[in-house]
């Protein structure tokens with residue numbers, strides 16, 4: 423890896439002659455020594471921040487034979503994406519996250535590894551950055567899709583909806599935007615990268631979510647929550663939603679949702695779903711990690727988990743460590759939940775008892791914390807035990823938002839001011 427990084431830095435310094443490669447290499451290797459930058463699928467993303475004089479330099483290296491890399495369980499790196507960032511680049515974590523998201527597409531990675539020439543690799547990378555190729559949907563299916571779109575438009579107008587929410591992942595590779603014709607403001611919700619695609623012309627807003635529960639209603643709920651926290655819709659809005667089974671290429675459902683009624687129990691007169699100090703992207707990230715844990719578990723086994731986000735000064739007074747805090751001593755940037763390398767770390771620690779305490783800006787303060795707040799006033803539905811009770815109590819005692827993944831049902835539930843809002847449906851978990 424040291425050799426590969428040296429080569430890539432040399433290539434960069436040919437382009438940018440003022441680049442001081444020695445300290446950059448030292449920085450990259452030091453970063454690598456604290457935590458591996460291997461992302462999986464044969465891709466590594468070494469990165470460093472330094473005085474660069476420009477915001478970012480990105481270099482991509484390919485090795486067909488692969489490079490040995492620490493902390494990869496014997497997997498080799500075939501693609502090395504080196505990100506150099508200036509000390510002052512403020513969206514550093516977002517850039518890292520965007521790159522990490524991109525290389526989660528196995529087909530793209532494979533096509534980069536197999537490219538015959540630098541030009542071909544470059545073209546494929548650019549195509550990958552521009553989103554996936556939209557696949558053709560058979561004529562017959564499209565007739566029904568067009569009909570559903572027209573109906574959604576009519577329902578939206580008739581019911582005086584403020585916007586149409588379109589679940590885009592019904593279509594493999596994304597919705598064919600030429601098909602989208604309604605006059606009402608439309609919001610596309612999608613898991614796949616929409617950056618830079620034509621979706622931005624056809625839709626007023628694009629909400630990119632990282633993880634979805636497979637259930638359709640739960641998907642709509644998560645999407646509305648994200649749209650709310652980002653200020654794309656408001657509590658008084660009425661939405662027309664159009665969706666279908668993921669990857670089926672077929673819209674099959676049109677529904678109307680009154681946002682306020684949907685989230686009524688949670689709001690009761692308070693319009694601030696998110697605590698003041700919690701950044702929307704941090705909340706979204708926590709929901710995404712929680713949903714992934716709920717759906718996938720850890721190494722095939724169901725896991726439970728509790729995230730307490732925001733109001734960390736208040737929260738700290740009501741918590742006690744159950745184990746030595748594994749996040750102690752790391753730089754804020756390295757233990758921020760927005761950092762893509764934290765995903766695995768958080769999932770790894772999800773198996774230890776206790777809660778994650780996370781600051782509103784994303785910095786993980788601790789894991790394995792015992793919540794000492796108690797609340798005897800609110801009765802939780804039967805079947806919910808001490809983890810859910812702790813989440814309810816801490817959300818009542820402080821201005822935090824708590825997110826629980828149930829080990830017994832996989833359900834993700836949100837707590838704010840002691841009120842619970844299930845975000846995903848329960849699933850039946852069988853042992854073994």
Ligand SMILES: Nc1ncnc2c1ncn2[C@@H]1O[C@H](COP(=O)(O)OP(=O)(O)OP(=O)(O)O)[C@@H](O)[C@H]1O
Pocket residue numbers: 726727728774775776777791792793794805806807808809810811812827828829830831
């Ligand atoms: N006060 C608390 N603070 C932090 N973590 C807690 C607290 N109470 C329980 N937990 C965590 O929740 C775990 C499971 O507890 P329990 O089964 O009673 O909860 P539950 O609400 O039924 O959740 P699940 O649906 O995941 O089983 C405990 O092993 C512990 O890790």
